[in-house]
Amino acid sequence: MTAQILDGKATASEIKAELTLRVDRLREHGVVPGLGTILVGDDPGSQWYVAGKHRDCAEVGIASIRRDLPATISQAELEAVVEELNDDPSCTGFIVQLPLPPHIDTDAILELVDPAKDADGLHPTNLGRLVLNLSRPITTPLPCTPRGVIELIRRHGIDLEGKHVVVIGRGVTVGRAIGSLLTRRDVNATVTLTHTGTVDLDAHLRLADVIVSAAGVPDLVTADNVKPGAVVLDVGVSRVIDPDTGKSRVAGDVAADVAEVASWISPNPGGVGPMTRALLLQNVVESAERALEVAP
Numbered sequence: 001m002t003a004q005i006l007d008g009k010a011t012a013s014e015i016k017a018e019l020t021l022r023v024d025r026l027r028e029h030g031v032v033p034g035l036g037t038i039l040v041g042d043d044p045g046s047q048w049y050v051a052g053k054h055r056d057c058a059e060v061g062i063a064s065i066r067r068d069l070p071a072t073i074s075q076a077e078l079e080a081v082v083e084e085l086n087d088d089p090s091c092t093g094f095i096v097q098l099p100l101p102p103h104i105d106t107d108a109i110l111e112l113v114d115p116a117k118d119a120d121g122l123h124p125t126n127l128g129r130l131v132l133n134l135s136r137p138i139t140t141p142l143p144c145t146p147r148g149v150i151e152l153i154r155r156h157g158i159d160l161e162g163k164h165v166v167v168i169g170r171g172v173t174v175g176r177a178i179g180s181l182l183t184r185r186d187v188n189a190t191v192t193l194t195h196t197g198t199v200d201l202d203a204h205l206r207l208a209d210v211i212v213s214a215a216g217v218p219d220l221v222t223a224d225n226v227k228p229g230a231v232v233l234d235v236g237v238s239r240v241i242d243p244d245t246g247k248s249r250v251a252g253d254v255a256a257d258v259a260e261v262a263s264w265i266s267p268n269p270g271g272v273g274p275m276t277r278a279l280l281l282q283n284v285v286e287s288a289e290r291a292l293e294v295a296p
């Protein structure tokens with residue numbers, strides 16, 4: 001068996017084409033969605049990610065509001081910039097690019113973001129509402145990577161109903177949030193959340209119909225610990241220096257030999273990453289649509 005590919009690039013393009021039409025409709029109502037980004041310092045990786053998000057915005061017609069700030073900015077000055085975007089009507093969603101410098105209280109900054117403008121979908125209020133919302137329609141921003149994982153699976157015609165999903169990694173952006181989405185009544189999957197404290201990880205993985213690996217450990221998932229026919233998603237964001245090119249590249253959690261036993265596999269890069277970026281745009285568009293619904 002050679003696994004079929006969960007093509008994140010093509011699926012993200014589909015989503016961006018849909019969003020372009022939704023942005024056009026918003027513009028017809030005089031509303032231009034705007035993504036704000038707050039970038040502190042000059043880390044090249046963060047600059048690259050933020051530039052990519054603004055390229056994505058231009059592709060679908062979302063306006064860009066950039067706040068590139070010095071690494072020496074004080075807590076109070078940064079809080080003032082967050083409040084400025086909270087109050088800026090041209091900004092319908094924004095992110096504070098992580099990580100922030102060590103002298104900044106990150107939690108305090110993230111909690112200051114208006115939950116209605118939380119384009120990451122990771123604000124405590126929005127995560128709390130997600131935990132409490134088992135089956136009602138969702139009216140709050142959703143965490144981009146967990147939603148991207150589910151959209152990628154669904155748009156390839158795979159049904160998650162009753163499937164056993166084993167998640168590796170308990171980080172906020174994926175592991176701690178994805179179970180709340182997968183166990184909603186309209187998804188109805190069963191979830192096991194594994195992590196560095198899990199005893200005999202392989203025994204859990206071998207039971208999985210679907211594996212979502214967000215551990216950041218290169219080649220953690222191999223053909224030996226995957227049930228034949230499983231669906232495997234690689235969300236690992238580790239990077240290594242490629243010995244041949246000397247350049248930094250993604251080193252995914254999933255080893256190449258898994259393609260021989262899995263039924264579907266998401267490549268990395270080219271799988272969940274582009275989906276994360278597309279769902280960020282979707283949060284911005286949905287926030288603008290919700291604001292319009294309540295607008296007089």
Ligand SMILES: Nc1nc(=O)c2c([nH]1)NC[C@@H]1CN(c3ccc(C(=O)N[C@@H](CCC(=O)O)C(=O)O)cc3)C=[N+]21
Pocket residue numbers: 049095096097098099120144237249250268269270271272273274276277
């Ligand atoms: N407030 C905040 N929100 C974020 O969403 C956020 C953040 N801070 N800080 C940094 C991480 C990183 N992140 C990625 C998104 C897409 C790709 C992505 O599209 N990667 C490409 C590969 C890119 C490459 O080749 O290096 C892919 O997977 O195909 C990667 C990483 C979002 N982040």
